[in-house]
Amino acid sequence: MKLAMLHVPGLKRYSRLGACAGLVLTLCLTGCEPPPVDSVQRGYRGLGMVELYSRKGLEREAALNVVPDPIAAATPGTPPATTAFKNLQVLNDLSISEMSRVMVAMTQWVAPAQGCTYCHEAANFASDTLYTKVVARRMLQMTRHINADWKTHVATTGVTCYTCHRGQPVPSQIWFKSPTPNQSAGQLGDHGGMTVPTNSIGLASLPYDPFTTFYDTSPAEIRVNGDTALPEGNRHSIKQTEWTYALMMNVSQSLGVNCTYCHNTRSFAIWDSSTPQRNTAWYGIRMVRDLNTAYLDPLASTFPSNRLGPTGDGPKLYCATCHQGAYKPFFGASMLKDYPELSGEHTPGLAATAGTAAPEKTD
Numbered sequence: 001m002k003l004a005m006l007h008v009p010g011l012k013r014y015s016r017l018g019a020c021a022g023l024v025l026t027l028c029l030t031g032c033e034p035p036p037v038d039s040v041q042r043g044y045r046g047l048g049m050v051e052l053y054s055r056k057g058l059e060r061e062a063a064l065n066v067v068p069d070p071i072a073a074a075t076p077g078t079p080p081a082t083t084a085f086k087n088l089q090v091l092n093d094l095s096i097s098e099m100s101r102v103m104v105a106m107t108q109w110v111a112p113a114q115g116c117t118y119c120h121e122a123a124n125f126a127s128d129t130l131y132t133k134v135v136a137r138r139m140l141q142m143t144r145h146i147n148a149d150w151k152t153h154v155a156t157t158g159v160t161c162y163t164c165h166r167g168q169p170v171p172s173q174i175w176f177k178s179p180t181p182n183q184s185a186g187q188l189g190d191h192g193g194m195t196v197p198t199n200s201i202g203l204a205s206l207p208y209d210p211f212t213t214f215y216d217t218s219p220a221e222i223r224v225n226g227d228t229a230l231p232e233g234n235r236h237s238i239k240q241t242e243w244t245y246a247l248m249m250n251v252s253q254s255l256g257v258n259c260t261y262c263h264n265t266r267s268f269a270i271w272d273s274s275t276p277q278r279n280t281a282w283y284g285i286r287m288v289r290d291l292n293t294a295y296l297d298p299l300a301s302t303f304p305s306n307r308l309g310p311t312g313d314g315p316k317l318y319c320a321t322c323h324q325g326a327y328k329p330f331f332g333a334s335m336l337k338d339y340p341e342l343s344g345e346h347t348p349g350l351a352a353t354a355g356t357a358a359p360e361k362t363d
């Protein structure tokens, strides 16, 4: 280039700065994931139905999704747990050995550092004075409900407490209703929560709490394509589109996938050219709504105030609570197969050995 002949003082320095800026830009554009990046075609050619995998990203997800070794199976033939324990309301269909095994597993999954007394008064294990025990009982019902009634989503892979808790009392991925954002200085009009970059929606300039709208009581429909030429009282508008996209950013991020893992971008709406995973996700959305409204919301009054959100609501779950960045929790490994006590369809060993029928499930 001619520039070189102009002998502009400091030009060399500027071009070095330029090279640095270029490198930084390249790193930013690749999401700061160092190469190599692998691309895998998952759909029709020419439609960009491609997943990108970086080694660093996969290593990070793999470390988060390790299943702990199963504990020893229950001893068959022990008497019904109800003959030994006074206050069983859920595990009353198990034998003594099965029930004790569940206690040991729950401690390892939810409160390994705290131990049995995280949920129990040491002097009286039958007592329900600690809120953690009351919550844990409802969690037992919720886990069995997921495994028995949401096979459309979790298949026979199922879930255990560990799927969400991963060794800690409060799962790392939960959400609360967000307070209405204050208008930022110098801004006029309603920005609809779009100037508050939030990790859960990939820092996009989109409404930062789509969860209250779509995942809680009276959820809105996740639709942006109108089927009439003019708006006729439906929610199909640019504003609603922004809400849908915010939610979809979270869905993608929770599973560590691109939009095209589920959609054919020729039309996001059309089902028969979407991938089968979109169907599974559809059930997942209904399951999340069910778990929040039937289990977590009603527990809000049981939780102490330090567990509540900024507007006083209880903690709630979404896709990331189970998925933790993987397309299937634990990349599809089943923990449930080693814990039939949590299947919700458990045929108690005691029925055969002690000759008693299993009592009705309370959930």
Ligand code: HEC
Pocket (backbone or CB within 6 Å): 084, 085, 086, 087, 088, 089, 090, 091, 092, 103, 104, 106, 107, 110, 111, 115, 116, 117, 118, 119, 120, 125, 126, 132, 133, 134, 136, 137
């Ligand atoms: C995460 C909470 C939690 C932890 C940790 C926990 N438990 Fe429990 N435990 C419960 C719940 C909930 C019940 C009641 C289950 C039901 O209603 O069917 C229960 C019931 C019991 C009972 C029956 C008491 C009775 O007479 O009704 C015993 C005994 C027991 N647990 C022992 C243990 C032991 C031993 C440990 C530690 C190895 C332990 N638990 C850890 C939540 C927990």
Ligand code: HEC
Pocket (backbone or CB within 6 Å): 106, 110, 119, 132, 133, 135, 136, 139, 140, 143, 159, 160, 161, 162, 163, 164, 165, 169, 170, 171, 174, 296, 307, 315, 316, 317, 321, 322
């Ligand atoms: C689908 C996800 C999911 C599963 C499965 C699950 N939990 Fe939870 N659990 C949650 C969420 C969300 C909370 C609310 C977090 C909080 O307490 O702030 C919670 C809270 C709790 C708490 C209260 C902890 C505290 O310190 O406030 C206990 C105890 C608990 N769960 C026990 C269990 C047990 C035992 C099981 C298995 C029988 C289980 N959970 C299964 C999602 C789950």
Ligand code: HEC
Pocket (backbone or CB within 6 Å): 221, 222, 223, 224, 225, 244, 245, 248, 249, 251, 252, 255, 257, 258, 259, 260, 261, 262, 263, 268, 269, 270, 277, 278, 279, 281, 282, 285
């Ligand atoms: C894991 C699967 C999955 C991923 C990944 C995903 N979506 Fe979706 N998307 C769905 C499902 C399921 C629905 C339908 C929701 C319903 O009906 O409840 C949907 C609905 C939509 C709609 C509304 C279509 C209509 O009917 O009007 C749009 C637009 C959309 N997604 C865009 C995106 C974008 C953009 C991304 C990437 C940021 C994305 N989706 C990622 C599963 C997914």
Ligand code: HEC
Pocket (backbone or CB within 6 Å): 146, 153, 154, 155, 156, 157, 158, 159, 163, 251, 255, 277, 278, 280, 281, 282, 284, 285, 288, 317, 318, 319, 320, 321, 322, 323, 327, 328, 329, 332
């Ligand atoms: C209670 C835990 C839990 C929650 C919450 C959850 N999932 Fe899942 N999901 C699972 C399990 C377990 C599987 C594996 C099922 C199997 O082995 O086929 C799964 C599988 C999937 C798959 C199939 C992936 C594939 O490659 O076949 C998709 C897509 C998916 N989930 C999307 C979602 C979305 C979207 C949400 C939130 C709206 C969600 N899930 C919430 C537990 C959960």
